[in-house]
Amino acid sequence: MNQPLTALLLGAGDRGANAYGRFALENPQELRFVAVAETQPERRKQFAANHHIPEERCFPSWKQALAAGKIADVVINATQDATHYPSGMAALEAGYDMLLEKPIAPNLADAVALTLTAERLGRKLMIGHVLRYTEFFEALGEVIQSGALGQLVTLSWRENVGAYHMAHSYVRGNWRSTRDSAPMLLAKCCHDLDLLTWYLREPITSLASTGSLLHFRPENAPAGAPARCTDGCPAALECPFYAPAIYRDMLPIKYTLLHSEHPSIRWLGKAVLRAPGSIPTLDKLLPGQPLSRALHAWPRSVITNDPKSDEAVMQALLEGPYGRCVYHCDNDVVDHQVVLMSTQSGVSVSLTMHGHSYEEGRTIRMDGSKATLLGKFSHAVCYLELWDQRGFLLWRKSFATELDRKQSGHGGGDAGLARAFIRMLRGEPDALTSGRSALESHILAFAAEEARLTKQTVFLETFKQNWGLQ
Numbered sequence: 369m370n371q372p373l374t375a376l377l378l379g380a381g382d383r384g385a386n387a388y389g390r391f392a393l394e395n396p397q398e399l400r401f402v403a404v405a406e407t408q409p410e411r412r413k414q415f416a417a418n419h420h421i422p423e424e425r426c427f428p429s430w431k432q433a434l435a436a437g438k439i440a441d442v443v444i445n446a447t448q449d450a451t452h453y454p455s456g457m458a459a460l461e462a463g464y465d466m467l468l469e470k471p472i473a474p475n476l477a478d479a480v481a482l483t484l485t486a487e488r489l490g491r492k493l494m495i496g497h498v499l500r501y502t503e504f505f506e507a508l509g510e511v512i513q514s515g516a517l518g519q520l521v522t523l524s525w526r527e528n529v530g531a532y533h534m535a536h537s538y539v540r541g542n543w544r545s546t547r548d549s550a551p552m553l554l555a556k557c558c559h560d561l562d563l564l565t566w567y568l569r570e571p572i573t574s575l576a577s578t579g580s581l582l583h584f585r586p587e588n589a590p591a592g593a594p595a596r597c598t599d600g601c602p603a604a605l606e607c608p609f610y611a612p613a614i615y616r617d618m619l620p621i622k623y624t625l626l627h628s629e630h631p632s633i634r635w636l637g638k639a640v641l642r643a644p645g646s647i648p649t650l651d652k653l654l655p656g657q658p659l660s661r662a663l664h665a666w667p668r669s670v671i672t673n674d675p676k677s678d679e680a681v682m683q684a685l686l687e688g689p690y691g692r693c694v695y696h697c698d699n700d701v702v703d704h705q706v707v708l709m710s711t712q713s714g715v716s717v718s719l720t721m722h723g724h725s726y727e728e729g730r731t732i733r734m735d736g737s738k739a740t741l742l743g744k745f746s747h748a749v750c751y752l753e754l755w756d757q758r759g760f761l762l763w764r765k766s767f768a769t770e771l772d773r774k775q776s777g778h779g780g781g782d783a784g785l786a787r788a789f790i791r792m793l794r795g796e797p798d799a800l801t802s803g804r805s806a807l808e809s810h811i812l813a814f815a816a817e818e819a820r821l822t823k824q825t826v827f828l829e830t831f832k833q834n835w836g837l838q
């Protein structure tokens with residue numbers, strides 16, 4: 369039997385601890401963390417305790433960890449976007465193969481340099497494109513490859529970012545500023561662009577794009593809204609971005625319940641929606657259910673190190689960035705963007721990303737000469753339908769959601785990605801998300817950003833040549 373792969377974790381934050389850390393705890397025969405680098409002492413200590421990592425293998429930063437020589441088989445790099453390049457380059461140079469969270473880097477020059485360095489040094493590099501490893505997106509790819517659609521003519525893909533998620537990540541949180549983070553299209557849709565390049569199997573030759581920060585601006589604030597939701601906002605009851613409702617009362621979970629296909633779960637959603645104090649009740653009603661873990665997970669786990677405590681959550685809202693009014697933040701990233709693409713054979717593709725959705729999830733439509741494929745991938749509902757051009761439903765398949773069964777995050781993709789990385793390290797040639805394949809999605813995102821800013825069509829061949837790429 370194979371020994372578990374040993375790993376050095378860089379960044380024991382949400383992804384490091386709750387995606388990869390969780391995978392290792394649930395699958396100790398496959399992956400074992402033997403060292404950790406994390407700047408926040410509490411997070412570092414907690415991760416070390418959970419994974420039985422000795423003191424001398426705990427480092428306050430990636431720099432010290434990578435200066436310690438090669439102390440594990442691989443590096444799992446779950447630091448924030450801006451740290452991917454310096455820490456990733458150092459890890460490759462220290463001799464590590466690496467699973468690196470997406471995006472490769474927040475700018476294209478660094479993403480290209482990191483990918484080419486891995487190739488030059490012969491290191492295995494995998495990027496965290498988790499969705500390729502989900503049952504839903506695998507099935508979607510199989511339909512396209514089966515030829516059931518006939519000749520593909522149009523493909524329309526929507527990334528409907530839930531309003532609470534937009535507020536959390538792109539208005540109040542880590543990805544709100546163009547100065548400090550990648551363009552939102554890369555941060556939020558590099559998975560989608562990655563899936564598109566995977567499915568289309570032919571180059572996208574040109575694209576155009578439009579989009580802006582339309583809504584989350586001071587002039588759209590409700591009358592009398594103070595700088596913080598916790599300062600007695602007169603719009604607290606009706607505002608979908610009211611911070612205590614999102615974090616203390618976990619509106620994201622309630623919306624997920626409300627959109628379930630199961631009437632009893634919808635009933636539960638209605639019963640608890642907006643009722644303060646309902647989280648402890650749900651906790652009692654759902655002992656041991658996957659949902660009960662979610663009650664204290666993202667986004668609570670991002671704003672405090674003690675996500676089970678309502679007091680800690682409220683303290684974070686009183687003092688930290690996540691209690692700010694969404695109309696009085698220092699955000700400047702877009703809240704919507706549309707990209708129109710054309711493939712070499714002439715298929716027209718559109719990608720709409722926006723942060724104003726009543727529920728979080730992707731909706732997909734592909735029209736071919738023989739059939740139309742409809743898909744929905746949300747937290748509460750996942751299905752594919754195939755309709756023929758005479759209007760008959762040929763088949764419909766539902767997929768497990770995060771509500772239905774105990775599976776890892778991203779529809780099972782988190783565990784699928786970790787397993788694919790382990791197989792890649794063992795020499796099995798089925799890695800779908802190598803650095804080079806991931807770079808394609810990044811090129812599209814940066815080309816789209818250029819098209820949006822310049823209001824010009826971008827031709828991908830020229831764009832790539834300008835970056836020294838084929």
Ligand SMILES: NC(=O)c1ccc[n+]([C@@H]2O[C@H](COP(=O)([O-])OP(=O)(O)OC[C@H]3O[C@@H](n4cnc5c(N)ncnc54)[C@H](O)[C@@H]3O)[C@@H](O)[C@H]2O)c1
Binds near residue numbers: 381406411447451
């Ligand atoms: N694959 C996916 O679907 C997916 C989903 C969410 C986030 N992400 C990506 O994962 C990465 C991590 O996101 P997150 O939400 O876990 O962020 P996070 O902020 O929770 O975690 C990052 C951690 O890195 C630590 N850190 C900062 N500087 C460090 C240093 N010098 N050395 C070591 N650690 C350091 C931080 O203290 C923090 O704990 C980001 O790049 C993000 O874009 C990917």
